[in-house]
Amino acid sequence: MDNRPGTADLDNPLYYLENMETVIGWVLSHHADLLIREERDRLSAFRELSVPARALLTRMVMRTGELFRADKLRYPELGVPESVALEELVTGNWVDTGPVLTIDQLFRLYTLGELRPVFAAVLQEAGWPKILPKGHMLEALRQSFPDARPLADWLGTAVNPVVCINHMALFDRVRLMFFGNLRQSWSDFVLVELGHQRYEPVTFTPDSRAFQLRSEVDLYLAMHQCREWLDEGVPAREVWPEVPAPSDNAWLSSRRDRLLLELGRQAERQGDRELALQAFGAGGHREARLKQLRLLERMKRHREAWGIASRWQAQQLSDAEAQGLARILKRLASRLDETPPPASMQPPIREFTLTLPKPALGSVEVAVQQHLWRDDTPVFYVENTLVNGLFGLLCWQTIFEPVPGAFFHPFHVGPADLTREDFVARRQASFDRCFACLQDGSYRDRILANYRARQGTTNPFVIWPVITDEVLNLALGCIPPADLERLFRRLLLNIREHRSGFPDLIRFHPGNTASGRRYEMIEVKGPGDRLQDHQIRWLEFFAGEGISASVCYVRWQDNRVME
Incomplete structure (x- = not known):
């Protein structure tokens, strides 16, 4: 029997915890076989935490990043001091209060006013003014501090600790198996997906699952990492070897096609035309086909483009594809002395x-x-x-x-x-x-x-x-x-x-x-x-x-x- 969870009441101050428990319960119920024993045990341990500890961990998981200042964790709805809940999470190895931090992480966590006194002497010695903006100050210091170090080495022992979530990869995996994507954040789920809407009941069976194997979850995560690298500006040529091989899973193949489309776009923008052609040709995304032909035109490889376009013309096309393809074939025909396809005659509007x-x-x-x-x-x-x-x-x-x-x-x-x-x-x-x-x-x-x-x-x-x-x-x-x-x-x-x-x-x-x-x-x-x-x-x-x-x-x- 399919146990269909309900939606949390947003009037409940711990609604976000209720929704997190819905997600974990759903994944354990429908995808437990795709989790290794350590992951299942960890999720079961989450359910055994006290309510304040579960709520505080959920708050951190739903926020951006994995590092948080303990003095900025303020959630009065917990019903106990945040330090009490935090101590339980440390004991259970859910968080670490002594992570090493790079200088970039330090600058993300602390304000300019807090950082200026710490680095004033270093900046003065290097000949930099004391009133540098935060971004410029980071650029000035980055080469002098290449290694990560404990917070005490940066700011001294008197500051409150920085907290690092230890199992964020597991929560990301759970989020993926629940949503089917990593585009949606936890906050999207809380505020939008579980809004006061009526949803069509869909029968969930083992055969209807998107992920049948753990390796398919791993494949999605690998593709997501490639897309993140592209979004961060990593050259397409460096990302290309990391793109996973094609899969028999139809919906994962579709996601791979979209990844290849984006990689091809970025390769073209970066001047790597051969790689762009490879990426456009390797995927099956409908937008990639027109992009491949237009790029071949710009590279003056007209005969090659004509062959691809002629084969594609025989397939079923949407109107936009047919229109774009017809324009390309007309241009190519004039360059190659070929007979262009007859123009479709439409009655007047x-x-x-x-x-x-x-x-x-x-x-x-x-x-x-x-x-x-x-x-x-x-x-x-x-x-x-x-x-x-x-x-x-x-x-x-x-x-x-x-x-x-x-x-x-x-x-x-x-x-x-x-x-x-x-x-x-x-x-x-x-x-x-x-x-x-x-x-x-x-x-x-x-x-x-x-x-x-x-x-x-x-x-x-x-x-x-x-x-x-x-x-x-x-x-x-x-x-x-x-x-x-x-x-x-x-x-x-x-x-x-x-x-x-x-x-x-x-x-x-x-x-x-x-x-x-x-x-x-x-x-x-x-x-x-x-x-x-x-x-x-x-x-x-x-x-x-x-x-x-x-x-x-x-x-x-x-x-x-x-x-």
């Missing part, structure tokens, strides 16, 4: 212009909505919410299918692999069943059932305040299922790119029982505004599919304000 009084309040979209509204043809400002919402309601069970690497804990807004390239492929059979509902007419019942049963539950596609009963019923009554299928299939080609760019307004014609269209979408552009690329691509798609859509260009009447 429909346009019309309205001249309206400028509203005293509100947006241009609302002004157009109010102008076009008729009781028999209502107009709603939905932008990216309606089509996404209908998709989310139809495919709810598929979106929350417990695919390995999709869900790590019970508090997900949506699957972690939502924007990965294999998101659809890993759920293809389930998506096929959703589209079958559009074809056999059962989609209305499925959408309405999910709408009623999951009202208020988080979903990455559904914005509940916008999907009202009125809008939903009009949409289901006026938008043909064949159109919904076209829209949803395009959305799935590239979720990251295609779930934005929809027109601002939708106008329904519920009384139109003839064969004509019963809805139309309208993109609104105020004076000086223009269409963006992703909006143009959607409008071209609508035109090509025969879906009624247009652009409304608004002009303001001179010296008239609409009250």
Whole structure:
């Protein structure tokens, strides 16, 4: 049976401890086999600490870094002096009160006013002024103090100790197995992930776990270290040998692709073009392919770029990829005397212009909505919410299918692999069943059932305040299922790119029982505004599919304000 933890009450002053215990309990319950015995024993020992000691350790773990000044640990909610809780943590080997410190660590922990008297003589002897800013003072002293030393050797024996967490790597490993990433901090978890939201219950089984082996956790940690080195400015050439080999784990392979994309970017910025080409070519990230081709162009390796681009053209592409690839092939064809691929001909985008009084309040979209509204043809400002919402309601069970690497804990807004390239492929059979509902007419019942049963539950596609009963019923009554299928299939080609760019307004014609269209979408552009690329691509798609859509260009009447 799946024991689903609850969320902590933020009115509880020790809410953060409750959340930490939730994390540790979840990991021990679902991932104990991925921990070595020493780690399991250590986490069990955490549970045996007194409440004040557990709370103080949790506070330190959730803060940045591993070093803390004992005199700055002030948490009145502990109920005992911090020194009492700290003594218990020292006894249990959770913290060390005598770490050696580098001069950089010392400068991070202490203020300029505290450090100036300590180094005044050294600075004076070296000919530096006494009033150097902190950063300049550190630069001036760094070469003279290359080695780490105990705090007493830096500041004398009268100062309060510095505390170092002894098992931060274990807490990072636990955080990774709970979140599925190390991007989210403990504070994110406390303040955001466990907010007062309703989450879709996902069945957690051993087979649905993202990590099946301890080596896979180690692989993630190795990739995370590579990314940190890149972020810290370590040259890409030095990081490249440390990038782990490819993995059979699909979601870890996706993370490796993103690492290689970033390494390639930095290698290119650093002038190491050959390494950039290697990195772009070694990964499978969709952005890497265009970057590889553009770099080959800049290096005048046109024949090589032509071969890669020609092979890639035969694959299924998103609109942005197809557009970028077509431009590259056209340029290469002219240089190589090759025949460029035929340009795709798109029907023209429909346009019309309205001249309206400028509203005293509100947006241009609302002004157009109010102008076009008729009781028999209502107009709603939905932008990216309606089509996404209908998709989310139809495919709810598929979106929350417990695919390995999709869900790590019970508090997900949506699957972690939502924007990965294999998101659809890993759920293809389930998506096929959703589209079958559009074809056999059962989609209305499925959408309405999910709408009623999951009202208020988080979903990455559904914005509940916008999907009202009125809008939903009009949409289901006026938008043909064949159109919904076209829209949803395009959305799935590239979720990251295609779930934005929809027109601002939708106008329904519920009384139109003839064969004509019963809805139309309208993109609104105020004076000086223009269409963006992703909006143009959607409008071209609508035109090509025969879906009624247009652009409304608004002009303001001179010296008239609409009250």
